[in-house]
Amino acid sequence: xxxxxxxxxxxxxxxxxxxxxxxxxxxxxxxxxxxxxxxxxxxxxxxxxxxxxxxxxxxxxxxxxxxxxxxxxxxxxxxxxxxxxxxxxxxxxxxxxxxxxxxxxxxxxxxxxxxxxxxxxxxxxxxxxxxxxxxxxxxxxxxxxxxxxxxxxxxxxxxxxxxxxxxxxxxxxxxxxxxxxxxxxxxxxxxxxxxxxxxxxxxxxxxxxxxxxxxxxxxxxxxxxxxxxxxxxxxxxxxxxxxxxxxxxxxxxxxxxxxxxxxxxxxxxxxxxxxxxxxxxxxxxxxxxxxxxxxxxxxxxxxxxxxxxxxxxxxxxxxxxxxxxxxxxxxxxxxxxxxxxxxxxxxxxxxxxxxxxxxxxxxxxxxxxxxxxxxxxxxxxxxxxxxxxxxxxxxxxxxxx
Numbered sequence: 001x002x003x004x005x006x007x008x009x010x011x012x013x014x015x016x017x018x019x020x021x022x023x024x025x026x027x028x029x030x031x032x033x034x035x036x037x038x039x040x041x042x043x044x045x046x047x048x049x050x051x052x053x054x055x056x057x058x059x060x061x062x063x064x065x066x067x068x069x070x071x072x073x074x075x076x077x078x079x080x081x082x083x084x085x086x087x088x089x090x091x092x093x094x095x096x097x098x099x100x101x102x103x104x105x106x107x108x109x110x111x112x113x114x115x116x117x118x119x120x121x122x123x124x125x126x127x128x129x130x131x132x133x134x135x136x137x138x139x140x141x142x143x144x145x146x147x148x149x150x151x152x153x154x155x156x157x158x159x160x161x162x163x164x165x166x167x168x169x170x171x172x173x174x175x176x177x178x179x180x181x182x183x184x185x186x187x188x189x190x191x192x193x194x195x196x197x198x199x200x201x202x203x204x205x206x207x208x209x210x211x212x213x214x215x216x217x218x219x220x221x222x223x224x225x226x227x228x229x230x231x232x233x234x235x236x237x238x239x240x241x242x243x244x245x246x247x248x249x250x251x252x253x254x255x256x257x258x259x260x261x262x263x264x265x266x267x268x269x270x271x272x273x274x275x276x277x278x279x280x281x282x283x284x285x286x287x288x289x290x291x292x293x294x295x296x297x298x299x300x301x302x303x304x305x306x307x308x309x310x311x312x313x314x315x316x317x318x319x320x321x322x323x324x325x326x327x328x329x330x331x332x333x334x335x336x337x338x339x340x341x342x343x344x345x346x347x348x349x350x351x352x353x354x355x356x357x358x359x360x361x362x363x364x365x366x367x368x369x370x371x372x373x374x375x376x377x378x379x380x381x382x383x384x385x386x387x388x389x390x391x392x393x394x395x396x397x398x399x400x401x
Contacts, residue, residue: 040286040325043278048265049186052279054323055194055258066187070264073239074134075249076176079157081131082196084142095124099145108137125213131205133220136175143174178243189262193249206235226250226273246272252280259283290329292320292358298374302338302353307345313374320358320367331361345379
C-alpha cells in the first residue's frame with residue numbers, strides 16, 4: 001500500500017514539475033507560443049459562395065468558392081453607380097444634371113421607381129433610386145445619359161472591371177437581369193465593392209433606409225436590411241433573381257477597420273443577411289489589425305556580390321498592415337525575397353531589389369510590398385571583385401570535396 005502511494009506521489013510531483021517547467025519556459029521564450037497559437041475558427045456559411053475582405057488592404061480573410069462564376073443580379077448596380085459617380089468626380093457630368101427619361105427606360109420591368117417617358121429627373125435622384133431602391137429603370141436612364149446608349153455604357157462597365165482586376169467578370173446590362181453573358185465571381189464583387197466604398201457619397205446612399213425623390217414626394221425604401229440590423233453597417237447592395245438566388249454585398253466599419261462581406265446564392269432574404277452578419281462577426285470579433293512594417297523602414301539586407309558593401313540595406317516601399325487571428329500578432333514575421341535576376345552594382349537608393357513578404361503565425365502570406373535599396377551602394381573596386389571571385393571559387397571547390 002505504501003509503495004503504491006509513494007509511486008502515485010512521485011507521479012504527481014513529476015507532472016507538477018513538468019507543468020511548472022513548461023510554464024517558465026513559455027514565459028522566458030515567447031517564440032515557443034507559436035506552436036500553440038489558435039487560428040480563429042472560420043464560420044460555416046450557408047451560401048453558394050462567399051468572401052470576406054479587408055477594405056483597407058484587399059486581404060481576403062475568408063472565402064468559399066470565391067472564383068465560381070455566378071449571376072450577380074442587382075449587385076451589378078454597384079458597378080453602374082460607381083461608373084456614374086466617377087464621371088461626376090471627373091467633371092464629365094454633374095449630380096444636378098437633368099436626365100430626360102427615354103421610352104426604353106420607362107419600360108424597364110422588375111424593381112423600379114416607375115419613371116415616365118420624358119420625365120425629367122436629376123442625376124442625384126437617379127443614383128439614389130439605383131443605390132437605395134435598386135431601380136432598374138433608374139440604372140437604364142443613367143446608362144443612356146452617361147454613354148449615349150446602354151451598349152456603350154456596358155462596354156464602359158467591362159473596361160472598368162478589367163482595370164480593377166476583375167478577371168472573371170463580364171457584364172451584359174447595367175441593372176443585373178439574368179443573361180448568359182452576364183456573370184461574375186464573389187471575389188470580383190468584393191474587389192468592385194472595395195472600389196465603391198472609397199466614395200463617401202455612395203455610402204451615403206447605401207446607408208439610407210428611406211430616401212426621397214421627385215421633390216420629396218416619393219419614398220425610396222432600401223432593400224438591404226443589414227444596415228438596420230448590424231452595428232456599423234452602411235451598405236452596400238442586395239440582389240435576387242431565380243438564377244442568382246439571394247445575394248448581398250455588405251460592408252460595415254468599426255473603429256479603423258472596414259470589412260466587405262459578399263454572400264451569393266443564399267436561400268432566402270433573411271439568410272443572406274444572417275450569413276453576411278456571420279462573416280462580419282468573424283472579422284470584427286476574431287481578428288485584429290497588426291502594423292507589420294512602416295513605409296521606409298529598414299527590414300534587412302540583400303546580397304550584391306559586386307557592390308562595395310555586399311549586404312545592401314533594404315527598406316519597405318509601402319507599409320504593410322494586415323488582419324490576423326487575435327493573440328497571434330506577435331508571431332507575424334517578414335522576409336525578403338530578392339528579385340530573380342542577379343543584382344549588380346552600383347545600386348541606387350529606391351531601386352527595387354525584391355519584395356518584402358509578411359507571413360502570419362501559420363505561414364500564410366498576408367501582405368507584400370516592394371523591397372527597395374535604402375541607400376546608394378557603389379560598385380566594388382576591381383581588386384575587391386577579383387578576390388571575392390577567388391574566394392567563391394575556393395568555397396565551391398571545398399564544398400565539392
